[in-house]
Amino acid sequence: MNSQKIIGKRRFSLLMTIFGFVFLYLPIAILVIMSFNDARQGVAWNGFTLKWYSELFKNGDIWKAFWSTAWIAFTSAAIATVIGTFTAIGFYWRKGKFKRIGSITILSPLIFPDILMGISLLIFFIALKFPLGYPTILIAHITFCISYVAIVVNSRLEDFDYSIIEAARDLGAKNMQVILKVIIPSVFPAIIAAFLLSVTLSVDDFVITFFVTGPGATTLPLQIYSMIKMGVSPIINALSTILLVLTLFVSFLGVKFQKFIF
């Protein structure tokens, strides 16, 4: 087998890959290490401590932000998953102008920068005198999640064998029955993946949330932003470490769960 000869020794690409991974992991490693550092300022090592973690757990603002982030993420992901899945199903087999305009409508929120969506929603809500706060955050998150869900489900429908639907119809199934009993079960992994993607997008969103939030409403990213802006306290490091471990754990569960479905 001479594939090694074709691919080459990969010395340069190995070097760049090592550099790339150092680059990707350096900031995260720093945050994790610093979360155990006793020093309040700077990166000099001052001894091991867990005090930033205990301060973090005593911080009421962070807990409040954590819970609001959690319920916003799950609510908006659930609503967007239902709406987005039906959007993809109703839209996938269409043709012509409707399909073209629909594609653009679904893709645009993903392609246009967050800041434009944030600003335009803010102006929209203020112009309608809609009070800013959790409801507006929820609406904004549902909006961009619908697009993601529709795309993920849509791409799975491409692998879907249409003759199954014809078979179900021949056997007398109504449209809704076909959707609920045939299509949704067979694209269910994609629906779960879309839901999880929506949760992570909602949890991670800062820019859009920042613009549509109102007095009293806060999420974890907004809280983190104000902590960074206000002056850095090492409890941010502790928070990053916990979030990293938590997301690793959730993704691990996600992987297990998907295997279980298949």
Next chain:
Amino acid sequence: MKVILKKGFNVFYSLPGFLWLFVFFIIPTLIIVVFSFLTPGLYGGAEMPFTLSSYARIFSSSGFWNILWRTIYISAISTILCLGLALPVSYFIATSKHKNFLLNLVIIPFWTNFLLRIFGWMVILGSNGLINSLLFNLGIIENPLNLLYKPWSVVIVIIYMYLPYMIFPIYSSIEKFNFNLLEAAMDLGATRSKAFWKVLIPAIKGGIAAGILLVFIPALGSYAIPQLVGGTEGAMLGNLIARELMVSRNWPSSSAISVVFLIITTFGLFVYLRINNRKVKNLKYVLRETYDIEGKENE
């Protein structure tokens, strides 16, 4: 009995989704366009009559042109450097025995909150951060260097944030590449580098174009990164839009800059579609390629 001839389902099922996007995406975007032609209100907001003065104001301001130019060159440099790093990395991963493991390694940093990753860079680049402490302890510098709040600190963090968006599509096109073609080229006398540039690169140009699109457009729209690590010297268009809206309370001017921004983004997209000689339908394919990788690691 009614015979169903039409393939698929009634459009009715996708109506809630399109209605939602119409109300909360299309209408707000149109409102921005309308507001950009209105007169600024005394305490924020916008009033009649229609006017072009907001556009006249921003186009005649040198601050706007400076920031616009900076936004474009920061995004372009970041995209090029991202490509330069992503090409060898994706090549290595795609030809490695541990593809999935390495791809997961690329994704894991993404699981940390976006702002916290920016903060990690602030710790590295800050005046009493990692680099300055290292250089100080080695006796190379006496006073801390100003590494933050520069255009290039924005470039570093943008590359950091969007590198995986460049790696995924390039990786997936290299993965599909038939390496026998390289062998054939070399059998026919091409040197390795010639075979790379003339055979491999053209074959994966779809992935490269997708990567460029997925990095350049979000980079143009950066807001949080320049806000945190850019300072005044690294401020970008997104920061200008927000400042006009929140600090100057000039809604029409903020809307006008947003419209210009919208046009630039659409133009970038259009250029991409032209270069790639594909229609919107295939943009979906590009996105699918990207998200499929993420799907794959979940399977």
